[in-house]
Amino acid sequence: MQPTTMLRDTDPAPEYRSDRGNIIEDFYLPALRAASHYDRAVGYFTSSSLALLGQGLNDFTDRGGTIRIIASPYLEQQDIADIEAGYALRVVLERAALRDLTQAVEEPHAARGLGKLGRLVAESRVEFKLAYVASNNRVGMYHEKIGIFRDGRDLVAFKGSANETRSGLVGNFESIEVFRSWDPRDADRALRISEDFDDLWHDRTPLLRVLPFTHAARQVIEQAAHRTAARADLDHLPPHGAPVAVEEPRNDTPGTLAIPRDLIVRDYQKEAVHNWFTHRGRGLFRMATGTGKTLTALAAAAQLTTMLARQNKPLLTVIVVPYQHLVDQWAGDIARFGMTPIRAYEATSNWYARASDLGHALTLGVARAGVIVTTNKTFGDAPFQRLLADYTGPLLLIADEAHNLGAARLRTKLPPNAHYRLGLSATPERWFDDAGTEALTDYFGDIVFELGMGEAIQRGALCRYSYHPVLVELDDEEAELYVTVTAKIARLIAAHQGTAPLDDDSPLGALLRKRANILGHARAKLAALHKELQARRTQPHQLIYCAEGRHPLAHEHNLDEPTQLDQVMTMVGTDLHMPAARYISDTNRAERQAVLRRFSTGTDLQAVVSMRCLDEGVDVPAARTAYLLASSSNPRQFIQRRGRVLRKADGKDTADIIDFIVVPPGGASALQHETERRMLRGELARVEEFARLADNEADTLDLLRPLRKRYGLFDT
Template sequence: MDNVAESVEVPKPFRWLQGKWRCRGVDYRLIRPWLYEQDIRNNIPRWQNLSLSLQENWELHPYQTEALNTWIAASRWGSVVLPTGAGKTVLALRAIIETQVSTLVVVPTIDLLHQWYARLKNAFGIPIGAWYGLEKDAQPITVTTYPSAWSHAETLGSLFKLLIFDEIHHLPAPSWHEIALMCAAPYRLGLTATYPHEDNFRSAQSKSNKSNKSKSTGQLQLFKALNPLDPVALLNELVGPVIYRKHIDDLTGEQLAEYRTQRIRVDLYEAEKNAYEIAYGTYIGYVRDNHLRESHGTRWWHELTRRSAYEAEARRAKVAELKWKGIIYQAQGKLDILDELLCTHRQQAMLIFTAHNRFAYRISRQHLIPVITHQTKAAERKSILDNFRAGKYKVIVTTKVLNEGIDVPVAKVAVILGGSASDREYVQRLGRVLRKQGNAEAILYEVIVRNTADERISERRQPRS
């Protein structure tokens, strides 16, 4: 680009920075035709054309074929939103077959990496690359994690013509989205059951920032036009818009199990109620007295948290918040109902979701059932899930670590005893029991404490239309 004639009009994606014309990797697809027209030497793409054939015998469902054709018609650029259990992985495998180019699959967890590795190996019967941790093996088809792809974006960025982002709602995190910025791939496919909303994105933003360093100043000048606080706009620019969507109810009865949801309300015991009212009063009293909702809008809770670092009254309110949440998340009434549900569904595979590890371990000890949390070692987790699938274990209690990335078709009963106000979390937990197995009906119970903030949290996490 140094020798471009002054009379030549340079395309819009280019910017003059540090003595050179530069553009972002994501814009490479836009300027490729211009490079060829100007006969400019182009050493960027190192991707390969492939000759793949399927080693497995399966057919796409009509909606999967429709999604695939829509993606192809959109120049292989955009996201597909399908419910958990609707076959997003199968759709991706067919997209790879239809495109026949070197492909990088990006996933959020190592567990998912191993699952994808096995599926890709079985589907195509060729060596599959894995790029994570201490293993750095790049093959024409490679699977990696979001953290590893971000750390090595400069290495991987020109190797692949197709990027597939599994669970793409993770991509907008401030550092992770640089994967899509720096890669030159002109074909991109995003997959998720829960496309992001702006209002439930900020927690992921702060979480990602804790362990990531920013890119160089020159790169930031190229990237500064992006707005990470608007994840939908971010994904539209980096991967393309949602080009196909199906909701759970669209596929219920055919691809997904018939299901029903039931809310069960319980009361606090007298001692719990007294303690809750005192703690909640302290908490909400500070919020009202300081007019946090009026002055900070949707960010009022973050302002409370910020003030608690240096202001004694705010710190007391924050401690009170932790106390009242602990009371409703671990209410004895929830344990009483759980006893009944375990008895009612003793012959069915059940997943129990709690808000915190402490309650999960308490349930595990009380009922002698296995527990999986973020503290569970990989080998133990695999053993528990294998035994659950085989029917040796009928129940698993967990927190958030099983919200996504597991395939347990045997599970047909889910019990939510506590969680966040995120509708994404609710949909993910429902999705754990929706994989079709014969004509078995799936049931999701949501146990909430009557006349407390637990009811409002439950209302907020209901899926949006």
């Protein structure tokens, strides 16, 4: 079919330079829309090149256009080592090219071009070949950059510094020279570039070797195109209006987040999303641990993406989480919603270029949507902050465990250009930090939806549980240290008239941690734990939360005493012969995933022993029994730990929580008595909260009645 617009009608300039025009809008896309054949030899496969192709492929595809691409695979050190070791060169090169191509098509902003490109591949109208330098028994990369557009009558050839990547054509300062066959001044050069490409394609260029690659690439492209075409989303929620009505997903928004067809969106999740929209896309969700905050937030992001896509507006979604393993966990859920996010953590070189590339693609309309998931640490660092500041399009910031972003070092980093903001937390209020709590609500907005644990259990979103407090006494040495530290805390608070800083590194923060550690490391807990474990030694799916670090007295007296976690591991694994594994901050991500996978089966791993890193966001729905050795009065910690074991799972109706409650020894002085009374009040606050929703609430209250009577605590 003859195109209505010919190449010469696009009137290409003889040169395009970053300071004198837009290479994409002024040259590349008009030429692609007018051409019937496109040849390109350049660098290696990138997601941006696929996205760029997608922008101009509609008319090209309808006209029966054909594409020939020559790329040079990027060789990693292992590839080079394999070649030097005598591996088949073609096999290694194909492996490297498939790695490039697979990574490219999985990027969010490549999605828009995949449907059309997949059709061209299926119809054998796209061919790929690999080029490499072969000289003196060495293998090198082909770096030339040339391209040719043809329309059956004329051709336009170009060459220059620009790679066919988003950063190459937009983010960098680049230039290309253009040669038009109908211009006598350009004709010879245009034809010579065309002949050079044909020589490359037919492997007639000295020093270079060119290999077919279409067959190997076909499966990657077609599968990616199929996934893209299958993506769907729900109809958008209006900012104001009737209650949310979930409809069947529709296949009208490829390249965006899409609520999966197999996801049952609960009524309360619909209500949360609706409330967020009625507050103009800002607010906090206070949702009990285990009630599906992640999926609720992604449903909101999917609806927002669809709304903006229908207005031809893109959306960048940035999700900030506390830890690296939560980045991976979120990434799995995002993939279920139809997109592959950029994971931004560890070395900047691992993610920055791709994230910057995504920002450019969204700004220029090549991509409709993109997702970046990052850690609190990376979020606060200069490179990520620069990335946020440079992005000028619609931005949604989702903060998982949003209370963390109220910390002094992070609350100043929250991007003011994020028009849409969503904070998630079971306990958004920061403990003893009114300024941090106020900063959160000032930025995200008010709590727009709340689902407490009691309501979650009643609705069936969490399972029921029994609560078993186990009373253990401090020994005399621990009690004396507790009184001493408490006196220091009181003097420090008095000296600052109640305004002493509570940061982790502050004197008051250190003292509060030390006092909590005295309770968490109480030595009597180990004997009590042994007794409880012995009673359940045949049961699977048991979690044990230990106190962090070493016993404070070990620090005081420089004792070589094993940590509580080490002692528990010995008790569980050696003494009781229960298969157990650690899950701590030093455990690498692969090991963590293996531990959780083995734990979920309940066959070869009976218990997981952890500290804080299981507190926030980690999914362990298989857990049926939790032992709480660490005694924190911070409600966030004990609420999260309870939530870990209350998540629903197949065949799980109830859970058991065994909580080790520290009580003072007898015979205290008057000063000690008052200090211990306050200590016990803090412990009982947790007991009251746990018992209130437990199936055996009355039994728990009866157990504590003598203790309350002794310390006069019936008023608490």
